[in-house]
Amino acid sequence: MANYSTNEFKGGLKVMLDGDPCAIVENEFVKPGKGQAFNRVKLRNLITGRVWERTFKSGESLEGADVVDLEMEYLYNDGDMWHFMKTDGSFEQYAVEKKALGDTVKWLKEQVAYTVTLWNDNAISVTPPNFIELEVVETDPGLKGDTAQGGSKPATLSSGAVVRVPLFINQGEVLKVDTRSGEYVSRA
C-alpha cells in the first residue's frame, strides 16, 4: 500500500496504526508561532471502533490500509459464522465472525444489502442500511382508542432488536426503523 503524509490525512482515509487499520476522523494542523508544525489526528480503530487521538510531526507518514467497503447481501447464519454475498453479480461469499458483526447482529434480515468492511480481504465490520423494514414478532396488544399521539411500548422485531413503538402498533405489522438511533420511524 501507498504511504500517506499528514497533509493527505482526510476524513475517511484508511491507514495502519500500531498494527490496526484505522480511519481518519479529524486532522487538525497546529503550529506555534515560529516552531515545528504538528498534526493532531483523531483516528477510529476499525477493529475495535475506538477513537484514538495522536499527534504527528507534519510531514510524517503512515502506511495505507488495504480496507474496502463492499455491498453484500445477508444470506444465513450457520451457528458459528454469518454469511454474506457480494451484490456485484460475482456470487462471491464472505463469512463474518460474531466479533466483526458487533451490534449489527440485531439488524440482520435475509436479502437485505449491508456494507461489509474488508481488511486484507477479511471482514472486520458490517454496517446496516440506515433504514430497515422489519416485522413485529412480539408486543403487548394495542389499547383501544389510542391515537398516534402519546405513549409507547417495547416491540421485539424479527431480527431480535427491541424498539419503542407507538401503542397502536400490533404484532405482525412491518415497521420502518432507523438503525443508527434504533428508533421507530413509521409503518412500512
Added chain:
Amino acid sequence: MVTTMQEIDWQPSATMATLRERARLLAEVRAFFVERSVLEVETPVLGHGGSTDVHLASLSLEASTPAGCERLWLQTSPEFHMKRLLAAGSGPIFQLARSFRDGEVGGRHNIEFTMLEWYRPGFSLDELIEETATLIRQVLGRDPGPLRRRRYRELFREMLGFDPFSIEFDTLSRIAGERGGLDMRDAGRDDCLDLLMSLVIEPTLGHEGVDVVVDYPASQAALARRHRDPEDGEWVASRFEVYLAGLELANGYDELTDVGEQAARFDEDNLARQRLGLPQVDVDRRLLAALAHGMPAGSGVALGIDRLIQLALGRASVAEVMAFATPGA
C-alpha cells in the same frame, strides 16, 4: 466517471455579508495607520530570496526575467522587502501583504493568506506591544479584556511545572512524548518545547484578555535581537507573540539590525535544513546589503489579519473569512 458542472463546488468560502464586513474591517485597519502617519506600502510577492526558517516551507517558481530563467520565491511574509524600505529611509510603514506558506492548511491556516505587517523605527518592543493591542481592540470592536505580559518560562513553570531553559533533555522529551502521544526522543529541544506550547499552553491563552508572551528561548529568536533575562542572565529572544481566544494572532520583534548576525542565522538555518533533509533556500543577499548599509533600530510585528477578522466576526475558521480558501481556489 465524468464530473458534471453541477457537481463542481465553485462557491466562495465566505458569505457575501462576511466579505462586506471584511472590507469594512480592512478599511478600519488602514484608517488606524493613516491616523498615526504610518505609510502604506506594497512590496513584491515574488523575490530572489526566500525565508530560510526551518519551520516555514517556501513555494518557489521559475520565471523568465531580464536575467534569464531565474528561481523566484513566493514570500512567506513581506519582511525582507519592508526592511529594505526601512534601510532606504521610508520611516514607519505598514502593509496588508499576501503571503504564502506551503503545507499550512487547517482551521487556522491557509497556504495563501493576508499578513498585516508594520514597522516602527525607534519603537521599543513594549511600545509596539501597546500599539498592537490597541489595533486588536479597535478591529474587534469590543474590549477583549486587559493586556497581560506572560513570560515564556513562567508559563511553562505554571502549567507544566518545569523551567524550559534548564530542564534536562531526557525529561523534556519524555513529557512532550507523553502529552502528544508520540516519540520525541529523536526530536530537538525546541521541537519538544513547541509541541508543549501548541498542545498545552496555547489553548489556555487569551481567554481573559489579550495575552502577550515574551522572552522566548534564544534559540527561537528568528529575526529578533537577544537580551539577557534579568532573572539569571540567560539569553532570551526579544520577541513577543499575541494570543487571543487560544489563537496566535501576532509575532513581533525588536528587529535584528546586525548584518553579520543576520547572515550567520541564515547560514545556520540552511545548515539545519541540510541536516533535516529539507530543501535549501536562496538567502536574500539584497536584505543583507541593506542591513550592511544600515537599518534604523526599531520594532516590527506581523499579524494574521484573517484570524483577527475571524475572531471579530465570530467565525469558526479562517476559510470562512476568505473569498476562496485554497481547497476551492
